[in-house]
Amino acid sequence: MRGKKLEYQLLADIGNSRVHIYDGKEVVHLLPDEAIAKFGTKKVNYISVNTPLEARIKAETVWENVSNKVHITGEYKTMGVDRRTLCLSxxxxxxxxxxxxxxxxxxxxxxxxxxxxxxxxxxxxxxxxxxxxxxxxxxxxxxxxxxxxxxxxxxxxxxxxxxxxxxxxxxxxxxxxxxxxxxxxxxxxxxxxxxxDEALVFHGMKRALRASEELGIRN
Amino acid sequence: MRGKKLEYQLLADIGNSRVHIYDGKEVVHLLPDEAIAKFGTKKVNYISVNTPLEARIKAETVWENVSNKVHITGEYKTMGVDRRTLCLSxxxxxxxxxxxxxxxxxxxxxxxxxxxxxxxxxxxxxxxxxxxxxxxxxxxxxxxxxxxxxxxxxxxxxxxxxxxxxxxxxxxxxxxxxxxxxxxxxxxxxxxxxxxDEALVFHGMKRALRASEELGIRN
CATH class of the missing domain: 3.30.420.40 (ATPase, nucleotide binding domain)
Known part of the structure; x- marks a missing residue:
């Protein structure tokens, strides 16, 4: 059931100017204001390179930052979370x-x-x-x-x-x-x-979240 | 005699910011003011992509613009004279x-x-x-x-x-x-x-001038 549920969960990739949101079928590209207004009350797992936006997301949404669950063997210290995620796809x-x-x-x-x-x-x-x-x-x-x-x-x-x-x-x-x-x-x-593939980064996110869950179950 | 004389003649390649002058041995890179002050009274054959500087050169030097003597088979219409010259080297x-x-x-x-x-x-x-x-x-x-x-x-x-x-x-x-x-x-x-080769463009100029002279002799 867990894997199935993840398929339909909203995922977001937050860049410096846009918030890209994926519902398992298509990707929408929104300005932060639009994204928060439209999806703020929904459960969204996200990665973000937009540090200044972080405080607003915490205050105005129920979203969860899953950046620290994304790791790939061989990654380097300052490698952006979006690139790490992409490479997991x-x-x-x-x-x-x-x-x-x-x-x-x-x-x-x-x-x-x-x-x-x-x-x-x-x-x-x-x-x-x-x-x-x-x-x-x-x-x-x-x-x-x-x-x-x-x-x-x-x-x-x-x-x-x-x-x-x-x-x-x-x-x-x-x-x-x-x-x-x-x-x-x-x-x-x-x-x-x-x-x-417009959704490449989201495939990487799904795999990272699944790997993180499996790790949680094993431990 | 003609070829020999060309070897020692001053050549200049005038870019947007600098005037590059070659005496057959070394290249000096000067600002337009410096170049005109130091070499304005000397015979200098030059090519130039610096259109705004043209009026000053005409008024203040005895230099000769030889850009129209530089042609290479296959050149295109808007190809800069400096590139045409380089390609002749x-x-x-x-x-x-x-x-x-x-x-x-x-x-x-x-x-x-x-x-x-x-x-x-x-x-x-x-x-x-x-x-x-x-x-x-x-x-x-x-x-x-x-x-x-x-x-x-x-x-x-x-x-x-x-x-x-x-x-x-x-x-x-x-x-x-x-x-x-x-x-x-x-x-x-x-x-x-x-x-x-810092002097590449000047080798091209020498060849272009020689070819132009030979053409003059033949005609």
Whole structure:
């Protein structure tokens, strides 16, 4: 019964600007005010990287912070709870969370093997703009990566996308590629057999909660 | 005699902030004021991407703008004269100019094959800083690229350097790698058999001027 109950429990992933809530079927992305107004009285297990919001959640909701139940073998000290959780979603793979930053993490047989951080697509475009007006372009979203480009807009888009892709391919070996985050779907389109899953972090949460319960039963 | 004379002629590459002057032996990097004060009365052939400075150069120096003598087969319409010139320095290679932006250009048998543009190292670091205070780090300059890192500072440094390297290696094939620019020497250190040459653009200028003279003689 326990496992079944968890399937339908509300889960939340609280980022710096949005609260992402999962009901077992779909993910909704809300501002903190909206999320608290709509779900504050409901039982919600959450992880959060938003420390300033913590006091409000304690005062205005019945939610439970389960961040301390999320651990993966090989994690490092300052590793964000959202990344730890994401890496628990599957036992093997590259996990790419493409949001304001892009994190790439490698997991083998359930253990964290390391990773790296890139600026998100929007931050990258912003940094070209800072350098020179000549480099102020929008991303060419239908870019052909099979040939070297010959316009500034395409050469910038190629620089961003092809460099992200080249480094992921280098670490891919035969692992599955799991994408999530706002630009995850777009980036996944440049890879063969990549999986985009908006709810990836929630699969990780479910597994962490189940493991924590089982540990509780054993002890 | 003509070729010999060119060897000792002053050449300048005028960027947005600095004037780089080459006397055939070494390169000096000056502010426009300094360059004009010190070399304004001397014969200098220059290329320039600094349009606003053009009027002052015309009024206060005897320098000659040779930008229109610099052409490479396959060049594209808005390709900067500094990149065209760089690509003329050798008949085959990848040319990486690592400054405020990083340009990577491919040349095969004297023809331009395309390229791409990345933000410079400092601009990249700035874009992480913009995303979150947690990502505000300095570059780990003695980074080990043979293993995936486990600290935020190293994961960011790895993201920057390893993604630049992966995409360059992808296009390298068997071509020589030529680095120039302020971060060129540092980046070259992450590649096998890379060549760092501060005067790369001036070799390209010399070749362009020689080709233009020969054309003049033939016509």
């Amino acid at each position: 599957h036992d093997n793979g590259l996990f790419i969370d493409a949001g304001s930053a892009i994190t790439v993490d490698v997991v083998e047989r359930g253990a964290y093997k390391g990773g790296y951080i890139l600026p998100g697509l929007s931050a990258m475009l912003g940094s070209y703009r800072q350098i020179s007006d000549v480099l102020d372009v929008t991303l060419e979203r239908s870019l052909d990566l099979t040939r070297l480009p010959l316009t500034t807009k395409e050469q910038i888009s190629y620089g961003i996308i092809a460099s992200i892709k080249a480094l992921i391919e280098k670490h891919r070996e035969n692992k599955p590629l799991y994408f999530t985050g706002g630009d995850g779907d777009f980036l996944a389109g440049f890879f063969q057999d990549a999986i985009y | 050798h008949d085959n290679g990848l040319f990486i100019d690592a400054g405020s932006a990083i340009t990577v250009d491919v040349v095969e048998r004297g023809a331009y094959k395309g390229g791409y543009i990345l933000p410079g190292l400092s601009a990249m670091l700035g874009s992480y800083r913009q995303i979150s205070d947690v990502l505000d780090v300095t570059l780990e300059r003695s980074l080990d690229l043979t293993r995936l890192p486990l600290t935020t500072k190293e994961q960011i440094s790895y993201g920057i350097i390893a993604s630049i390297k992966a995409l360059i290696e992808k296009h390298r094939e068997n071509k020589p790698l030529y680095f120039t620019g302020g971060d060129g020497d540092f980046l070259a250190g992450f590649f096998q058999d890379a060549i760092y």
